[in-house]
Amino acid sequence: MPCRRQERDSGASRRRGACRCLSRGRSFVAGSVRTARENCVGMRGSRQADALRQRIVDAVCHEKIFPVYQPIVCLRSGAVHSLEVLARWTDPELGPVPPDDFIPIALEASLLPLLTLNLVRRACAEASAWPGVPRLAFNVPPSLLQDAPAVRLLVEAISGSAFPQERVCIEMTEDELIEDDATAEKALGYLKSHGIRVALDDFGTGFSNLVRLSRFGFDELKIDGSLIQRLATDRESRKVVSAVIGLGHSLEVAVVAEGVETEAQASVLRELGCDFAQGWLTGRPMSSHDVIALLTATPASTLSTGLAPLSPYLRQHQLSSLYTGAPVGLAFLSPDMRYSAANTEFARMVGRPLSEIVDAHVSQVYAPGIAEWILRESRQILGDGTTSTVEFRFPDRDETFLVVGTCVTDETAQAIGVSVVAIDITDRKHAEEEIRAREAIYRGAVELGPNVAWVSDGDGKLTYISPAPHEPEGGTMDARMAAWYARMDPDDRMRVHAEWLAAIPTQDAFETRFRLRWFDDRWRWVSSRAVLRTTADGGRGWFGVFTDISRQVELEEQLARIDPGIDAR
Ligand code: C2E
Ligand code: CA
Ligand code: CA
Numbered sequence: 001m002p003c004r005r006q007e008r009d010s011g012a013s014r015r016r017g018a019c020r021c022l023s024r025g026r027s028f029v030a031g032s033v034r035t036a037r038e039n040c041v042g043m044r045g046s047r048q049a050d051a052l053r054q055r056i057v058d059a060v061c062h063e064k065i066f067p068v069y070q071p072i073v074c075l076r077s078g079a080v081h082s083l084e085v086l087a088r089w090t091d092p093e094l095g096p097v098p099p100d101d102f103i104p105i106a107l108e109a110s111l112l113p114l115l116t117l118n119l120v121r122r123a124c125a126e127a128s129a130w131p132g133v134p135r136l137a138f139n140v141p142p143s144l145l146q147d148a149p150a151v152r153l154l155v156e157a158i159s160g161s162a163f164p165q166e167r168v169c170i171e172m173t174e175d176e177l178i179e180d181d182a183t184a185e186k187a188l189g190y191l192k193s194h195g196i197r198v199a200l201d202d203f204g205t206g207f208s209n210l211v212r213l214s215r216f217g218f219d220e221l222k223i224d225g226s227l228i229q230r231l232a233t234d235r236e237s238r239k240v241v242s243a244v245i246g247l248g249h250s251l252e253v254a255v256v257a258e259g260v261e262t263e264a265q266a267s268v269l270r271e272l273g274c275d276f277a278q279g280w281l282t283g284r285p286m287s288s289h290d291v292i293a294l295l296t297a298t299p300a301s302t303l304s305t306g307l308a309p310l311s312p313y314l315r316q317h318q319l320s321s322l323y324t325g326a327p328v329g330l331a332f333l334s335p336d337m338r339y340s341a342a343n344t345e346f347a348r349m350v351g352r353p354l355s356e357i358v359d360a361h362v363s364q365v366y367a368p369g370i371a372e373w374i375l376r377e378s379r380q381i382l383g384d385g386t387t388s389t390v391e392f393r394f395p396d397r398d399e400t401f402l403v404v405g406t407c408v409t410d411e412t413a414q415a416i417g418v419s420v421v422a423i424d425i426t427d428r429k430h431a432e433e434e435i436r437a438r439e440a441i442y443r444g445a446v447e448l449g450p451n452v453a454w455v456s457d458g459d460g461k462l463t464y465i466s467p468a469p470h471e472p473e474g475g476t477m478d479a480r481m482a483a484w485y486a487r488m489d490p491d492d493r494m495r496v497h498a499e500w501l502a503a504i505p506t507q508d509a510f511e512t513r514f515r516l517r518w519f520d521d522r523w524r525w526v527s528s529r530a531v532l533r534t535t536a537d538g539g540r541g542w543f544g545v546f547t548d549i550s551r552q553v554e555l556e557e558q559l560a561r562i563d564p565g566i567d568a569r
Contacts, residue, residue, distance in 0.1 A: 054401060059102070065087050077161045078282075080132070080295060137171050221247075250294075337379075352393065382417075388404070402422070405421075496514050513528070
């Protein structure tokens with residue numbers, strides 16, 4: 001039989017197949033350190049291999065192989081969800097031998113069903129004394145599912161123990177299922193009919209047949225540690241893990257990430273909506289005694305499936321409903337300049353059916369000139385990681401859109417696209433144009449002589465004043481007010497201000513006069529009058545106007561000269 005062992009850089013990636021052998025620097029040949037492959041090839045058929053097999057047979061038959069337990073922890077709450085039972089064996093001469101080495105040999109010696117039953121009995125007995133309600137997960141050997149009497153024995157061993165069988169989970173890898181799908185399906189049905197849960201182990205390393213995954217009705221999906229190792233640094237594995245989590249959740253299956261060693265990995269998994277983690281980070285395999293201490297300190301989670309109430313996929317679903325119904329145009333442009341998503345409002349704004357926008361390249365959606373401009377803007381947003389806001393108008397249409405493009409990044413700050421929000425501001429634009437047109441009329445009128453409207457709030461603070469002739473476009477209201485104020489005779493400013501402050505509390509009509517340097521550089525007398533009225537928003541405001549009274553003042557002065565009893569001011 002050929003050796004199918006693959007090298008692995010971490011203990012979490014799987015090696016299966018009929019040929020497994022000693023590894024991790026320890027060799028059965030005392031005194032010489034041989035690689036796993038050397039052992040595999042060199043020991044086959046040798047006396048040493050026979051002796052090793054004999055030791056393993058002895059260990060299984062005399063129950064020297066014992067269970068340890070590794071916690072599987074809820075990524076959100078930190079509660080212990082379950083404990084995976086892992087076989088351990090320490091040979092008096094070889095020291096600890098890892099299961100990857102003795103399990104295949106026990107399998108070859110047809111001893112794996114017996115080893116499994118021993119571990120099940122012992123683990124169930126130990127776990128029945130644990131506090132809380134954790135689950136127990138067992139690894140079943142490839143052959144067991146194909147062997148109906150062995151499956152029956154397994155169920156009997158579980159149901160005959162003091163540990164509740166509905167808290168037991170059986171982990172199996174995909175290659176345990178492919179030998180004979182029909183028999184495996186029957187075996188799984190039998191386990192499930194006894195309330196035993198089933199988990200698909202090492203997902204992502206084998207055939208990952210999705211049809212099989214849904215057909216067998218798994219309760220849990222365990223993502224292989226080899227995929228998790230690169231999670232925090234490698235975008236591609238993040239995509240795969242994210243897809244697997246989405247797949248699990250769409251099948252309403254809880255997802256466990258194996259081989260979680262760092263907080264960085266856990267944090268990415270949390271963001272991706274993964275339910276549970278197993279690995280060095282949350283706990284090494286431990287004795288039953290240590291499990292009791294752990295469960296006393298960290299309570300086990302309740303018997304819920306542990307599915308996150310709102311996974312990213314549900315959230316995405318909710319978001320897409322919002323997306324569809326939003327009164328604004330929404331679209332997402334991927335870095336290859338294709339629309340990966342858009343809503344109907346966006347399609348309406350663009351003036352094309354949604355089906356011609358989603359998945360299409362920008363150059364396929366717009367006329368060349370516009371497409372070029374959008375491509376340039378979008379690439380700049382992606383490159384700079386910024387947000388850009390522009391007013392956009394199609395050349396042949398009377399609509400104006402305020403378009404906000406924002407660079408979207410993933411957890412590692414890599415740009416993954418541009419989110420586009422478009423708001424129809426046509427009405428606002430029309431209103432602005434109307435105001436501008438009216439102001440142009442004012443401006444023209446004001447040029448002929450001072451006739452300037454102004455508005456203040458109820459407390460007397462100026463909020464509006466007509467534009468001055470020749471005022472530059474686009475200036476602020478504050479600048480406009482300051483410009484008018486600068487034209488007041490400095491001698492009058494203080495007096496008018498004091499009169500205004502005194503008038504406000506009385507709420508009576510206000511009137512004063514002052515000198516203003518007009519745009520022909522001549523000084524004019526103006527009269528400023530105001531009344532308090534209800535404003536459009538239901539508040540109170542002063543509506544005023546100042547008009548040219550130079551001629552009137554001139555006449556008053558003449559009269560005063562004729563009759564000094566008249567006050568000409
Ligand atoms: P498995 O079922 O995938 O078990 C998980 C393996 O990953 C365990 O190795 C565990 O110690 C290791 N592991 C857990 N967390 C981490 C981590 O953060 N980083 C790394 N690098 N490794 C981690 P172990 O105990 O050596 O078992 C290896 C394999 O042997 C198991 O893989 C399983 O396929 C098999 N095995 C173990 N016990 C049994 C058993 O009782 N019956 C059967 N049939 N197979 C068993
Ligand atoms: Ca396992
Ligand atoms: Ca596994």
